[in-house]
Amino acid sequence: MRTGSDLGVRLYAVYLRHDNPKYNTVAKLIRLGLVAEVKKPRRGSIVLDPLSPFPVSGPDRRILETNGLCVIDGSWRKVSRILGRIPGVKRRLPLLLAANPVNYGKPFLLSSAEALAAALYITGFRDEAARILSVFKWGHAFIELNRKLLEEYAGKTQKEIIEAECSILRDNIGLTVDECSAGSLLAVYKRVLESYEEKGR
Numbered sequence: 001m002r003t004g005s006d007l008g009v010r011l012y013a014v015y016l017r018h019d020n021p022k023y024n025t026v027a028k029l030i031r032l033g034l035v036a037e038v039k040k041p042r043r044g045s046i047v048l049d050p051l052s053p054f055p056v057s058g059p060d061r062r063i064l065e066t067n068g069l070c071v072i073d074g075s076w077r078k079v080s081r082i083l084g085r086i087p088g089v090k091r092r093l094p095l096l097l098a099a100n101p102v103n104y105g106k107p108f109l110l111s112s113a114e115a116l117a118a119a120l121y122i123t124g125f126r127d128e129a130a131r132i133l134s135v136f137k138w139g140h141a142f143i144e145l146n147r148k149l150l151e152e153y154a155g156k157t158q159k160e161i162i163e164a165e166c167s168i169l170r171d172n173i174g175l176t177v178d179e180c181s182a183g184s185l186l187a188v189y190k191r192v193l194e195s196y197e198e199k200g201r
């Protein structure tokens, strides 16, 4: 079996063990040797944090190649408080929809496996993204559901990705041109996260 280190990108997880390991996506990826568990992110690695103002973008590929990619796996109720204290090159993902059975169709907040796969896809590691998703029964649905969006973001700069997200949100939730910026997108995503925290997912 291929391991995290021969996927082409080193994948890491800070695994906080907040939920049932039977249903946890990172627990499975660690078990299969596709992701290495770490106590804190490796120096210089990209850390996936939904509250970063900066989206993962094409030029991040070089950082992934040299320093790897890290996910912080915990309960959505607790993880936002913890994320702020974790060091690293923080990146959020652009707008995508979850395809896992718990949150199917819901925007922005993805399972750890989906988040890793999305970052890999956007930075041009499509085979690696497919490999990560292939170990879940529902994994293929993530790319199918998000193919158009992923293609729109893949290889683009942060500025281009923010523009793409703004036009999607303008069409779907009526965000106005004046409002649309990295900061206003972050405010939208913060509200999404707060609603998850309230519902206790």
Ligand SMILES: C[S@@+](CC[C@H](N)C(=O)[O-])C[C@H]1O[C@@H](n2cnc3c(N)ncnc32)[C@H](O)[C@@H]1O
Binding pocket: 019, 023, 024, 025, 026, 047, 048, 049, 050, 051, 070, 071, 072, 073, 074, 075, 076, 079, 091, 092, 093, 094, 108, 109, 110, 111, 112, 113, 115
């Ligand atoms: C909060 S944990 C929940 C994991 C879930 N229990 C599971 O089994 O996969 C999900 C992690 O994936 C990453 N993630 C998910 N959605 C993201 C987004 N929109 N932007 C950046 N990172 C995201 C973050 O590291 C986040 O802490």
